[in-house]
Amino acid sequence: MPEQLTEKQQRALKFIQLEIRDKGRPPTLREIGGEIGVSSTNGVRYVLDALVRKGFLERSPMLSRGIELTERSMIHAGAPGTRDIPILGRIAAGIPITATENLEGRVTVDRSIAPTDDTFALRVRGESMIEAGIHEGDVIFARPQRTADTGDIVVAMIGDEATVKYYRLMGNRILLEPANSRFKPIVVESGTPGFQILGKVVGLMRKF
Amino acid sequence: MPEQLTEKQQRALKFIQLEIRDKGRPPTLREIGGEIGVSSTNGVRYVLDALVRKGFLERSPMLSRGIELTERSMIHAGAPGTRDIPILGRIAAGIPITATENLEGRVTVDRSIAPTDDTFALRVRGESMIEAGIHEGDVIFARPQRTADTGDIVVAMIGDEATVKYYRLMGNRILLEPANSRFKPIVVESGTPGFQILGKVVGLMRKF
DNA sequence: AAATATACAAAACATTTGTTCATGTGTCAA
């Protein structure tokens, strides 16, 4: 249950987060007041108290700029040049793929592997792409897109299941080819309900 | 030409960096003094002035905790939970592997892939490990160690060349087995000059 | 040897900054 924040509380919190990130130091009560339009330090105090109660801040009494962010309100910005990517657990049709409910975890990776902001990650199950060097347990990174070019490796949704395969367009049909001679290609008529391309695979990570 | 810092200046700078990183706010003059063993705020001021002159800090006059790090003194630590790993270019015998001369670049990766601080990375050349899912162009991560267990994938130095292979100990001999039926294993008598194990492969990264 | 710069110490001072107190104003629910 994420506690509800009022307008002013939100603005104060955002301001504090940005100040700490950009200047490396929390703002004073008066600085916050100037930002959110509260002229008395006592008014600001009130807002901060609320944020402390709701678990977004911690304060050290009688200390200048004694404001700290809690774990939940910390900005997980990551170093410049990296990205914090969610590893999706189960993928279900209809539900937005980045829904926090089905999150297996997060990894921070270089931007060279996660080029765009909306890149998502997935743990590979099965051996169907083993000849493309994609093994069970690997984490693959994909950029969301609804279409693909022949030869791309894509993450596709078939009914209720997500799968990673080579994409090949043949006339009116879409071929999802495994990279494993023991598996058969999947053929889908374009426009089949329940079928959807979720993204194109752009990177891979493995732990030995 | 990195300006020389005295003992106290170094300790003060490090303290300021850590405080900003960990607590999100710079220390006061008195806090710094307590840390580096200077009892007067004026003494601390003196040290800080030196750091400002040498380009490691900026200060805002008449502002509590008005210390900022400059670009060069900023900690590019990366988000907590990540590591900045060098990608080695050519590896030559004798030269310390992390020598900055032969650096192809750097990647930031999750600590789950780069468990220790001294993890290094290497770009894979050739197809000799393709059946282990290691392809040409992949970046592998390795933890430095001089020995290995049978079954490990290791980075080994043979004469002037670095190679990635399965490690297998057979009596008095070491077998470096490729994961590709078209390649033959390499046999090395233990103690052969010019042979050395550099590390054990712990992770892999690929860009499609 | 005298002059100068470095590296502090101590204490007094000036600002900044958090706290407290007294006193409202709206809104919403009981």
Place this chain on the structure above:
DNA sequence: TTGACACATGAACAAATGTTTTGTATATTT
């Protein structure tokens, strides 16, 4: 109506924090 919230003002206060001044000791330079 009463009370509880969420907010607000303004002023006075106290503690934290940076600044300045005055000295001292050591080393380096002239």
